[in-house]
Amino acid sequence: MAKYESKLDLCFSALGDPTRRVILQRLARGPASVSELAASHDMALPSFMSHLKKLEEAGLVTSDKQGRTRTFALAPDAFAPVDDWLSEQRRIWEGRLDQLDEYVATLMKDRKT
Amino acid sequence: MAKYESKLDLCFSALGDPTRRVILQRLARGPASVSELAASHDMALPSFMSHLKKLEEAGLVTSDKQGRTRTFALAPDAFAPVDDWLSEQRRIWEGRLDQLDEYVATLMKDRKT
DNA sequence: CTCATACTTAGCCATATTCCTAAGTAATGC
DNA sequence: GCATTACTTAGGAATATGGCTAAGTATGAG
The missing domain is CATH 1.10.10.10 (Winged helix-like DNA-binding domain superfamily/Winged helix DNA-binding domain)
Structure with missing residues (x-):
């Protein structure tokens, strides 16, 4: 390792x-x-x-x-890597709502029997 | 441990x-x-x-x-502890400039021979 | 030169971490 | 009910981590 x-x-x-x-x-x-x-x-x-x-x-x-x-x-900008990772995480999290919409759309489509 | x-x-x-x-x-x-x-x-x-x-x-x-x-x-607020600690760290860091002023003041005082 | 200070290196020990395989349990599908 | 699926538990091996003591190096003070 x-x-x-x-x-x-x-x-x-x-x-x-x-x-x-x-x-x-x-x-x-x-x-x-x-x-x-x-x-x-x-x-x-x-x-x-x-x-x-x-x-x-x-x-x-x-x-x-x-x-x-x-x-x-x-160190100058000591926490930059950490901050960056957390920001990225938040960015994905915020995109989540869009995916929820998408999921609901899928459900609706499945229902069109 | x-x-x-x-x-x-x-x-x-x-x-x-x-x-x-x-x-x-x-x-x-x-x-x-x-x-x-x-x-x-x-x-x-x-x-x-x-x-x-x-x-x-x-x-x-x-x-x-x-x-x-x-x-x-x-988890909801998953990163709250981490965010809080980082904020605290930044807060102290920002207070550092004040301490620098204080230090300079001390130097000046020592110089008053 | 000698001694004290301020680390630094070497090496050891106990526990924790991270992976594994093998076997167990509990729900679901046929 | 019986097999399959989806974890779960048990236990073991290799390495990493975090602590120690003892001894070494290098600089500063006298």
């Missing part, structure tokens, strides 16, 4: 964890270093880092290392 | 799988039975059913069994 994971898979999966959503909410307020971010999470640093790594792989955050400090920030 | 998973965890995790997103897109066009949904997926039925189960647990779809046929439909 794990052959190819789309950005969408990575985004949604990354968002599926409360620790990672909290990190994102913190980063929405502005950039922060690893230790700043980790401070409020009762978790060993390597475990915490793996969450940051997932967020970065999903394209939700970016990071930059200066000296020994790595600073994370919310 | 798996002590307590919020609706948001379940929603996002459910959306993190391409098979499940395809199911949702199909259901956006209207309700369908298990076999109708499964037809286009090259997967054993029990495996496929487990995806449907996850979608239902996440509150994204509903199902109803009539006779031997179970029909699935997109």
